[in-house]
Amino acid sequence: MSLSFYFYNSAKIVYLRTMKKCFFTFIFISYALIGYSQFTDDFSDGNFTSNPVWIGDVGNFEVDSLEKLHLNDTISNTSYLATESKAIINGIWEFEVKMSFAPSSSNYSKVYLISDEQDLTSSLNGYYVRIGGQSGTIDDVSLYIQNGSSTTKIIDGADGIAATNPDLKIKVSRDSIGNWELFADTSNQYLLQGAVFNNTITSSNYFGVYCKYTVSRSDKFWFDNFDVSGTYDTTTPPQINTNDIIINEIFADPTPPIGLPEYEYIELYNTTASVIDLTDWTLTIGTTDKVFPASTIEVDSFVILVKDADIDSFPNNISKIGFSSFLITNNGTSITLKNTSDNIINTVNFTDNWYNDTYKDDGGWSLELINPNSLCLGKENWSASNSVLGGTPGRKNSIFSNQNNLDSLYITNVFASGVFNVIAELSRGLDSLQLANTSNYFISNLGTPNSVALSNNNETITLTFSDSLISGITYVFQLQNTLSDCLGNSIDTTIQHTFYLPFTASANEVVINEVFCDETPSIGLPESEYIELYNNTNKLFSLSGWKLVIGGSEKDFPDAVIEPDSFVILIKEDALDSFPNNISRIGFSSISLTNGGADIVLKDNNGKIINAISYTDKWYNDDNKSEGGWSIERVNPNLYCEGKNNWRASIANIGGTPGKQNSVFGESIYIDNFRITKAFIIDSNKVKVHFNKKLDSLLVVDSSFFEINGNIPIKSSAVAPFFNAVNLTFNFSFLTQTTYTISANNLMDCSGNLLSNSMIFGVPDSVLENNIIINEVLFNPKDNGVDYVEIYNKTNSYFDLSKLRIANFFVLGNQINPVEQEVITEEPHLFTPKSYLVLTTDSAKVKMQYQAENPYAFVELASMPTLSNAEGTICLAHQSLNQIIDAFAYHEDMHFPLLETEDGVSLERLDKDAETKNTNNWHSAASTVGFGTPTYKNSQQYISQSIGEINIEPKVFSPNNDGYHDVVAINWNFNKTNLMATIRIFDSNGRAVKTLVNNEMIGNSGSKNWDGTSEEGLQLATGIYIVWMEVFSQNAVVERYKKVAVLNR
Secondary structure (H helix, E strand, O other), rough: OOOEEEEEOOEEEEEOOOOOOOOOOOOOOOOOOEEEEEEOOOOOOOOOOOOOOEEOOOHEEEEEOOOOOOEEEOOEEEEEEEEEOOOOOEEEEEEEEEEEEEEEEEEEEEEEEEOOOOOOOOEEEEEEEEEEEOOHHHHOEEEEEEEEOEEEEEEEEOOOOOOOOOOEEEEEEEEEOOOEEEEOOOOOEEEEEEEEEEEOOOOOEEEEEEEEOOOOOOOOOEEEEEEOOOOOOOOOOOOOOOOOOOOOEEEOOOOOOOOOOOOEEEEEEEEOOOEEEOOOEEEEEEEEEOOOOOEEOOOOOOEEEEEHHHHHHHOOOOOOOEEEEOOOOOOOOEEEEOOOOOOEEEEEEEEEHHHHHOHHHOOOOOOOOOOOHHHHHHHHHHHOOOOOOOOOOOOOOOOOOOOOOOOOOOOEEEEEOOOOOOEEOOOOOOOOOHOOOHEEEEEEEOOOEEEEEEEEOOOOOEEOOOOOOOOOEEEEEEOOOOOOOOOEEEEEOOOOOOEOEOOOOOOOOEEEEEEOOOOOOOOOOOOOEEEEEEEOOOOOOOOOOEEEEOOOOEEOOOOEEEOOOOEEEEEEEHHHHHOOOOOEEEEEEOOOOOEEEEEEEEOOOOOOOOEEEEEHHHHHHOOOOOOOOEEEEEEEOOOOOOHHHHHHOOOOOOOOOOOOOOOOOOOOOOOOOOOOOEEEEOOOEEEEEEEOOOOOOOOOOOHHHHHOEEEEEOOOEEOOOOOOEEEEEEEOOOOOOEEEEEEEEOOOOOOEEEOOEEEEEOOOOOOOOOOOEEEEEEEEOOOOOOOOOEEOOOOEEEEEEEHHHHHHHHHHOOEEEEEEEOOOOOOOOEEEEOOOEEEEOHHHHHHHHOOOOOOEEEEEEOOOOOOOOOOOEOOOOOOOOOOOEEEEEEEHHOOOOOOOOOOOOOOOOOOOOOOOOHHEEEEEOOHHHHHOOOOOOOOOOOOOOOOEEEEEEEEEEEOOOOOOOOOOEEEOOOOOEEEEEEEEEEOOOOOOEEEEEEEEEEEEEEEEEEEOEOOOEOOOOOEEEEEEEEEEOOOOEEEEEEEEEEOOO
């Protein structure tokens, strides 16, 4: 096939281009003003989408293995294809038609020789040949004229020629004044079917085929060997139809430049076979109108629209039209092209989502149209340029394709969003006129809806009924009429959708299952924050009217449902298209999640709390992943009572699992005992009790569960939204200088675990200087470790840590001045008498590297004051900073000088009553305790005694693993510090059998166990053994001790 254009002007001929297969020729003679048009198509290239381009119901046709145009539908329907053709004067139309059935009024074909409209099913003006369409022996081949929707037969062909399985060659001719002849060939010879004069219609835009059929004939039409030629009158300007000139490329954000001039432009493309005069046309960008100067756009050509001042920045071989000003909004706007009659020729309403590339939408790349023949598709037909320059001004787009890579058209979901509303969701949006027709829809037990409302993208249809839906009834949704897209793809009307009135959700039946709060740097996920919900039941829930609370911001859910055992992600509306279509998504105007942590609460339409979490960046359980790009995932959605232990960073290779089962699902979880974590007085007769897990909010209204010093509260209420605390009211007032014990009998968390502890509390007192002391400081932690400060309450009083601050300080004169203060706790936290607490940013890391006798005696701070490795200061102060409670200036030289390394070694206070500032009152923690004693008595303490001693308990031990006297403990107490020691075991013959401590630093008090095994780990025989201990201090004083132990197996 070939395509040629010739222009005749005073005998001068200019040849423009040739293409294989299709031959188009246009001749313009300056005297006669006649154009010549011709095309042929034998489908030998295997397609009908190029050379020439056929448009219409392209999804219902194919080119079969015999290289024929074949109707290939599966339902009763009407389908058409059309291509451009202006031939009419001295026109000749030849083609072949085959139908493998006996035609009838329900099954026939038409071939349009002339049409002013591309849509052959619409009201149009033209001529067509009808093959069949009557019945039996009178089926013929006839010529008709169509004016609007009215048709008249003007040549009545011979009866019966198309009666049974017609396989025909047909030829039609028209002379220059309107004389028509119709021929049909059934046996290699054309036979005249009739002649007529008719010149009612004198111009043409399209040629095409039309098929009407029932389901049994939906694949039994063939067409082939089209050959059309003729001329047309070009005296009158060509008629301009919608989309004859299209917006083909948009360069809205020119910085940073990739290779194009740094100036915005819009590119137009002329899809017609005529030169189009653009003079006085209107370009509207947003709300700003711009009038075209005197200009034209050539046949099958491009022109770019730019600012006058920027024209010379683009090459001279590009057709350009300049405007005095030109401004396109980077993130999107509407662009409309109108002719001089104010008719809209083309319009685009783009956003920065159309780039489909989060890198290219930052600037320097143009937006390009993919398929000029699929303009109705909108966003699906645009994408960022693939050109190395960033765009293709004045030439074919880099992403051009004449194929339509569309998702199938179908109804994805039908559900009730309320007692009067039903929602149907489409895989793609359709035009609003057909969707708004209430007669298209029918639901069993409800009928046809009263009204239809559409979403902004026309992908969601809300149907409203006068009768209410009833629980327990099965409803069936079905389309009554065909809904089609602009390319002729339609929704199967035979498919039914069953649905029910949704259930009402109970607490934790829908859970917050994944949080993506820090999207950069991207590992593989779209750079958009999201929250994932999971329905862990077999029930359907409507989310209409639900609320999402993030921190202090409340957001209303649109009409939506969450299917049984399914996921839905909550994201910003403008990020919806960043996630795959197979993920259920709900868009909000904004979603903003704090990287370091926030409260997230899910409420139903009655305000009932369904689920709530209070995440922090500790929930990643991975320092690297907490830096961004990874989501945090719930491990087990059924363990909704568990907090941090049930969450961790995703292990998916893209950083998260939106819309599907979490990557960490099924991993092992540490289940902590259900316990009270703190209790404090909030009023004269009220106390607030905190737990480490959520409670059953309905259960704890029973105040008989709780008891304080034998008294049962008169009222109990759970604290929303997390239900991990209760407020208890008593009929007495709490007294100062009194210790109270809160306990609970048979109280369970929301998973049914019984409470495992009680808690003491009291009325908090005012903190005075040295009531609380700094007892231990780790300022040079191990690798991957953190600093900590241990404090000790020396008194019999209770103190509220929310009234205190921890800070660095400097000394001016005799005055200690706090700086870099940090809040210890926002909420009241009682410091009980004679107890230790450790302040740190990560208690898990401390507990991983050191033994913590009380794993719950930690307070985690958002950040600590600076504790440098060489020297520094730390102090406790009243929140007003006017009163210093205790202050300590440390230096690395305070460590024991014989240490191999000071990394990970804490400084311990020796005497709680000696001054903090006395450097001799501090010593390195002993190696025998792992160089730190967070939450318990220091390994180095001042002991007032005259001599050192050791003792062993028991004297006789039996290491038989029966739990009784299985080891012997070697205990020591000395009145000196800076001690090094060796402990060995000898048998009765004086042979060394075990070394327990070998020249290691020890505290001045401590112990070591022996289990009756040798150096090689072998069990030793029954007998008498000598425990020998050698101790030497920094001044080379050596002391040795011996004790006897009896091993009895």
